[in-house]
Amino acid sequence: MSSRLRKAWLVFLAAALAVTGAVYGVTRPASADVTAELTAPQLVADMGAGWNLGNTLEASVNGIPGETAWGNPVVTQAFIDKVRAAGFRTIRIPVSYLGHIGAAPDYTVNAAWLNRIKEVVDYAHSRGLYVLINMHGDGYKTVSGSWLICDASSQTAIREKYQKVWQQVAIRFQSYDEHLIFESMNENFDGQYGNPTQPCYSNINAYNQIFVDTVRRTGGVNASRWLLVPGWNTNIDYTAGNYGFVIPTDQYRSTTIPAAEQRLMISVHYYDPWDFTGTEDGTITQWGAGATNPAKKSVWGQEDFLDGQMKKMHDTFVTRGYPVFVGEYGSIDKTTYDSASNRYRADYARAVVTAAKKYGAATAYWDNGWNGQHGFGLFDRSSGAVTQPGIVNAIMSAVGTQPSSSPSASTSPSASASPSPSTSPSTSPGTCRVTSAVNAWNTGLTNSITIANTGSTAINGWRLTFTLAGGQAITSGWSATYSPSSGTVTATNASYNGAIPAGGSVSIGYQAGHTGNAAAPTGFTLNGATCN
Template sequence: MAGIREVARRARWRLGLVATAAAALVAGTGLVAATSAQAAAGCRVGYAVSSQWPGGFTADVSVTNLGDPVTGWTLAWSFPSGQRVTQAWNATVTSSGNQATAKDAGWNAAIGTNATVSFGFNGSWSGTNTAPTAFTLNGVACTGGVGGSTSPTASPTPSTTPPTPTPTSSPSTPPPAGTAMAAVAAMQPGWNLGNSFDAVGADETAWGNPRVTQALLDNVRAQGFNSIRIPVTWSNHQGAAPGYLIDAAWLARVREVVGWALADGFYVVLNVHHDSWQWINTMPTDHTNVLNRYNALWTQIAGAFKDSPARLVFESVNEPQFTGSSGDAQNAGLLNELNTSFHRIVRASGGANATRLLVLPTLHTSAEQARVDELSSTIAALNDPNLVATVHFYGYWPFSVNIAGGTRFDATAQQDLTDQFDRVHTAFVARNIPVVIGEYGLLGFDRHTGTIEQGEKLKFFEFLGWYARQRKLTTQLWDNGQHFDRTTFQWQDPELFAQIRSSWTTRSGTASSDQVYVPKTGAVTAKSLTLNLNGTTFQGLRQGSTDLVAGTDYTVSGSTLTLSAAALTRLVGSRAYGVNATLQARFSAGVPWRIDVITYDPPLVSDATGTTASFAVPTQFRGDQLATMEATYADGSNAGPQNWTSFKEFDVTFAPNYGSNTISLKPEFFAEVNDGRKVTLTFHFWSGTKVTYHVTKSGGSVTGSVN
């Protein structure tokens, strides 16, 4: 499967999508604290709800000290809508009724004049989630300005525990001094600007996103990201030989956006992006011209940014690949030549480039052992302490695109992740060479984020964030507009982002499914799910603001959660098709796990006619959802594209449309179906129901039948 997976990755085109989701609230108030008699006091508090889901939310709180230095703080407020804190980071947060108190974590007890500290928490809510507007610090009401004084208060004893890198550090916080490992740790977590500056068309809107704005970067930073990768394709903005001059206006625009990001406090990764397959890939047959052009490109980039702060990082080339080579040995040699040339040019350009962090990729940015070994050899030969290795990760390919029955984040998909992260940890991190997962996500997101079932998707991101922390890997989320909307500055899927954000600092409990299916007719029976505690403890089930009753509504035996027949009968009510109730499984840490209680009947399909360009199976889904589809001929052989498997690729060869009550079979499917041979389709639904259907292609015509 590795070869198939790499082909899929190299062919990836990331199209932008519109996103919508969570709102942010900012409260400007005063904050006071004391370190000595009659100390001037005042501060500003920012309170932002960065993500929200039914029954839960994530909030970020920033405290900017406008008065004399503070050496210990306790912030208090009252929730106006009965919210409760369930888990916190960078502060110890306690609550009693509607009253909440956040105490410094020791290592962040000191707040200098005009400095900022931040903390965050997950909370629960029902009805409304109104933001608090009044805060006190050390018992003194915040006023929003500098004025008055406070009496001395005892400062807490500083903790001896070293600070953990946090996703919410102030933009004014300088990068850590010392090793490359420390700097790359401070880059966690990271975000990709996507293909905005890939610019295969006229300008940065070519991929469907709006022009990058300073407000976009401000809002991304406010989500808790500490680094931003800015992919740039230079091909359409570089002149001819021998100078290969970069268009001045294009370079100025890139410098403007990089400057905004640096001003926001980001670490910024700037690279040579899809030039990798537009012209660099011809290096085996056009070696001299490619190398000259590549060297000219990096000479100009290095010169333009040589005086930029150390938080600007250069990446030699994105997903390097070569066409027409003699094989792995030549590929390794060519990439070594590019990485070595890049290193020499940047280091010789002077200024901050003499010690700037430089990111070097493996071939295809693959974490396969041979590719990792090749890069390890290059880094060893360069003998430079400020080098960073990078690979990309889009998951186990069948799961990542939903093909070959890979509908679940199962043991195989999990093992693929741990194997890859273990390899780069052993090769690099264990040898004090930092690693950036420069892109991560799921390949199915290139079409839309619904290719992978929601609960399975959440388990993937929960596990990825946790295991990356175990292996000390910095991660940078790939986002071409399908996650964070570039205009509204909201998340399309706040539940997904809440899981991602939580994974930066802790684990969350999950379950074998986020769906419980109850038949529309007949007796309602008890249903069970397997809990994945992930080091947490199960706290209970809640519907909205109402706790379900343990022992009556549900039981837990070991890792098995069972909903009683009586509780399910109450929850499904009149048993209308679809989601009748949503529960929250709550754990001692992380975000709650949503469980939808769904009423269904086996879906019904009907006969139809159409063409290979437009054919749809009339489908009464009746509350159920489609997981995958198999296609076989009468002799049992596999039909359709990628006939090494009977299970076809979701949304590429088929796609459900719940609004129009159809399952479309796409032209890509019929393009590889034999004329005149009946194909048996088996539709697999998430309830466990299987429905068969038959299609026959005759030229450009298609007939479909139940029998």
């Protein structure tokens, strides 16, 4: 979106950087292991918390992409390991091609650029993470050298070029397992922020169809891998509403895919309300039911609106077997205007992930690598240090993911999960501590609970019991099973988080309705022992 591009340009000017050529080496071979693809609900659950490597491989100057062009350092394996260790299980890698595409009719992509894309993908894929790559800045009118323009007159040439580029990318990655997902394009529209226009929307639909057909026809794992397609400007209303979006047909997919299952995902972004998430001034610095100053809170785009937007995607696509991916969301740093603003940024991130999960969608936070005023950054791109632990913790508590302490390679994200519980859950009095964080609104609330093992031995299998306030009833939960839904409730561990090592913790949570009493639960006991 335009404000992120402006921020990138400011970063570029501030750093006084010129386009530099990274050293592109030959990378290790891709994994040829092919495992059974997951169903839509399994995929969303397995993707966990997602994060964007923004303003990097899509960065460009004068139409030439270069990963340091907008001020971020060269990506390293060590940095990706830091992202994984923070708990993220999916990394979206925006990619631009632009001036790295050769002339017609072959439109050959620069070999060094493809090699570098592959190398960065391997940093994450080799660690068992889900990886998404797309065609990002090629469709932005505000980017020099852009060409994937839906209202341009030369649609025949555009479609030929688009097909050739995706064919080369798909062939390069055709043996990678299902943890690699392709996304057709990013925020493509005519540049006017009004209702979609025709034939521009028809051209976007045509691009999506070319993308699906081209990838499938390259064979290998591409015949069955998940593919991600957006509607108009990745806008929820213009994708789920009656504005012209058409889901591509998938006629060339592998015959091994069960007929009742899909292999297409729907891409949307969420930055509402923009006066909180993106407007670069100090007027609106707070968000959500926890806001303390009504004058600093937007008059729209709060929890009820967010819930309704995610429900639209669920009702339109998830119910038909198409999972939804909120490929970008987030909010900028406004602490120079309001020292408490980061608290509301964390509330916002938690709420987006919670609502998305409730309605069958995965998410990826937008991180442009910029920390400080107006930045989206969660990490220091040079050291790998987490710069916004409150936001990261909010994301992890909402999705139910624990940070990983071992960034070693694995065959899948689930390989690093905790072992299944034993048949004899155990703990001792005084060896557990429970904290909960309630985020309430009108008639609903979410509660994120952290269970810490303060003892000297591991807990193998757990049941957390607590009492809800009167008038509350759990409507959905994550990272545990909850029974009954009201009164005294027992949360029983999931298959992947039953073991809590000494000094370790797990995060779970739920959404509940209430009739005016949004108080936190009380009387926590873990396997019968009272917790502090």
